[in-house]
Amino acid sequence: MFYSSERELKGNQSAINDFYQNTLVKAYLNTPNGQLFYAHAQPDKAHVAIVISSGRIEGLDKYKELLWELYTNNFAVFIVDHQGQGRSYRYLKNKHKGYVNNFGDYSADLNLFNTQIVDTVWQGKKLLVSHSMGGAIAFDYLANYEHSFSGAFLSAPMFDIHTKGIPKPLARIIASNAVRLGFQFSYALGQTDYTPEEFPLNVLTSCELRYNRFRQTYNEEPLLQLGGVTYGWLNSTFTFLSSIDELDVDIPLYIASAKNDVVVDNEAHYRLANKYANITLESFADAKHELFFECDEVRQPVLKSLYKFCESVTA
Template sequence: MVVRTELFDHPGNPVPEGAVCAIVETPDRVRLRTARWMPTASPLRGTVTLIQGRAEFIEKYFETIADLRARGFAVVTFDWRGQGGSERKLRNRRRGHVRDFSEYVRDLETVVSGVTLAHMPGPHYALAHSTGGLVLMLAASRMRTRFERAVLTSPLIGLGKVGVSQRVVCPLANFLARIGFSRAFVPGGKPKIVFPFETNPLTSDERRFRRGEAVLRGADDLEIGAPTIGWLAAACRAMRRLFDPSFGPAMTLPTLIVCAGQDAIVSARAAEAFVRQTRVTSFLEIAGARHELLMEDDLYRDQFLAAFDAFVAEGALLSA
């Protein structure tokens, strides 16, 4: 299967200078595209591993990577299996599919061990979005010795208001996956996800929205469509694990969860309920923002960056 080994450079979204790209292979022999950068400002404050959401790709985060580097952070990021420039195992490359979220945990552990800890300076922090936030939480018991702190934006802890209720969707997805429809698109799902800006649930910032569209027009091999039924069933199992009575109290990775007040993709209320079950997790909601906080209007994005800065600085003070 084809793996994109380089970063796509677009006039409206140029590759940040100093990128080091590498392909790493997971224990189950899936090749992942990774990229890393050193900071552009002093003093060096450590490394942020930037963990994407579903259907995303490294190029989408160039602005955020520049922001982090300007704050004195080195940055590592990567594409999950089955999306972006990483290896896709299905014949139909547009289907976002995994059998179980343990596969994503394997991706994360491979990158953290083989890139973040192997090549980049500490202390180490994680910044994870949506599906990436769920994966990081699943791996939190092992990541506690690798990351000082984690910040999650709009984590997939519960499904939002788009479509049918989670109480209906999850049992149905599990049933359909078990009877042989695991690799089929979710009902109504298509190979290409198209949102008109005027009704999109992701961001209120038209410039950033159009920038993402332009990148995919120039490099459509980075794109995937709707998730498969098996992916959705796996996500439901993973979300359910977070609410096991033993999970929250066992969390020891200091984490800030930042949710968007107008998020229709994931449930801020589910995230808030999860936080109440833990001792080391904090919750912040940014009123008026949509799902993609790092692609949002500066009014909301700046609030998030201020919260990130404060949370990381607090950790640095406590460990000093």
């Protein structure tokens, strides 16, 4: 397998940009509420398709390196920007506000993307790969819609979140009451428009190169920027997370858990893995939240686990 490395990333940037500009097919998918931006590409010797459900504040533009790397390894690749972020439609006048009417709207979009785009272009075996919020969306989708995925690889899935010093039961009550009082479109306490943190302060990755490239991309394309969450998003998310133990997914799942994660609560990974026999969990030492954007010492073992899992479920 080919692995994109930090040492060679600068030199490979022209190939990555060429892949993005000339190989990826990019378009918009119409939905009842707005357009979803998506892209896909299929190498000649593709044997499996990987469909990516990205995390909050993420989308195609952030995943260029990974998509190029997967394509180079002869995987067909598909990705859609979730509603409210990336190049897809956003509900509110202030485009920085993270909002969703109902958390299930995300998985309804993913189902639409899978049925109208992925299954139209690709008829072979498929693996669903996700990160963070995208993992919660993937789990919801797999539990509620008919599909033909052979398995799902969940990077640091958002099965519970850290509430930054506020007890979780209190945070849920605050979000619920704020929505009941009509503040669903207001930023939750402490949330603001997009404000990039300097690398030493970031909690996402230990890789300065990949972190700075992510921030540079968003600085060059302001429409990609997304700020904090609203009470509406928070309440919808808490409602979904409270029901996650009731969902049943019957295909093989692989949870890649970041040992030093302070964004999602890893305890939920272990709780779910202990409940289902079809879940494999691996914890990656010295890893922050964004496993696909970590330093090579973390990222490559994560991708090795992804490829091994993919082979095991699609052979």
